[in-house]
Amino acid sequence: MKEVHVDEIVSVIEKLFIDANYNLSQNVLDTIKKSIDKEESSVGKEVLRELIKNANLARDEHIPICQDTGLAVTFMEVGQDVHIIGGSLNDAINEGVRRGYAKGYLRKSACHPFTRKNTGDNTPAIIHVKIVPGDKIKITVLPKGGGSENYGSVRMLVPSEGKEGVKALVLEMVTKGGPNPCPPIIVGVGIGGNFETSALLSKEALMEPLGKRSDDPEIAALEEELLLAINKTGIGPQGYGGIVTALDVHVKMMPCHIASLPVAVNIQCHAHRIKEAII
């Protein structure tokens, strides 16, 4: 059995959150660049150019891409042949977050729901762990801002509402958000499972590379259809009007109960910060 010491996990998490907040991935950068040509509004084009300038400055001068450096969403895929030694996995992730947010001068945005008192170190991280075959640990971090997260929703549809019901919910959330979640947005849709898995699927959908379509032709067609519909709302970059309202839409689906049709919509801003590492 392969042994991985928690110290290594702490160190990788620390670096990933700093990297994610300073360096926008090439995939996102390329997608925004391409969207400048697609955009018809001159104000929209100008906003998109600002986003490119912003990403370049963040990388070159080491300034966070956005001041909202997010809650520390962390996905762990732990190989079943890995033995984690030296302490608790959860504690290691939180220590990595604590160090990364301090060393990287990242904003601490975690607080008590009612008193609003800040926890001071951006913990607790939002941790999702999956046990997978193999002897590796894959860590993906997705620091997620509040502005876009506020426009997500989980709804238990009636099965008869079907695909049309899903489309209506996605458009309802995109329109409700308008300029607030910082368009051009990325939309993750989770369909099926139950109440909580639909939400998790929608977040996992956000982790797919921009421009990639689902392997399932039916889902791929739904993704295309949703993207087209969202870009017809007219919201545009920053909500100033235009045709680039979303950079992409990803859908993940799984079977659900015969009585249910759970659907979750998770919205991500254009500052789509995601980084991964394998131990």
Added chain:
Amino acid sequence: MEIKRIKTPLEPYVIEQLKAGEKVFLSGYIYTSRDAAHKRFVDTLNEGGRLPFDIQNQVIYYCGPSPAPPGRVIGACGPTTSSRMDAYAPRLVSLGLKGMIGKGKRSQAVKDALKQYKAVYFGATGGAGALLSKSVISSEVVAYEELGPEAVVKLGVVDMPLFVINDVYGNDLYESGAERYKR
């Protein structure tokens, strides 16, 4: 696109020339404040007190920056969602505040106040916190230091890139823009 250069304090004749959809570069001093500071402003006024700075012809920026690393004036400093300040904004506009910078739609009450008292609402590009930080040349806490990232900070800015969202003529870029490109 064409860019207008404007300065704080915002003079009424300058405000009247601004139209929704225009890009401007703003220079001068602006004041950051968000949720907690706004609540204190209005509580202070209700108790008959005075605001911690003279808001006559001034501009407020809805912003809670990331920490400034050593050697820098400020961290990333993009806008936060303005609607959370809608409950307080009309009162401040009625007292002489001439500009607000943020992101997202405003309430009808705020838009009415902008028209009545001749003030403007600017959008800074959300998520462009690094770019916006490059316009900031000085930073000085003027009130509520204990609020941390929510303290009121006087920022010296040069050519801060903004878009006019709501002008004094009742135009709203969020509405007109989306209407124009809706298919």
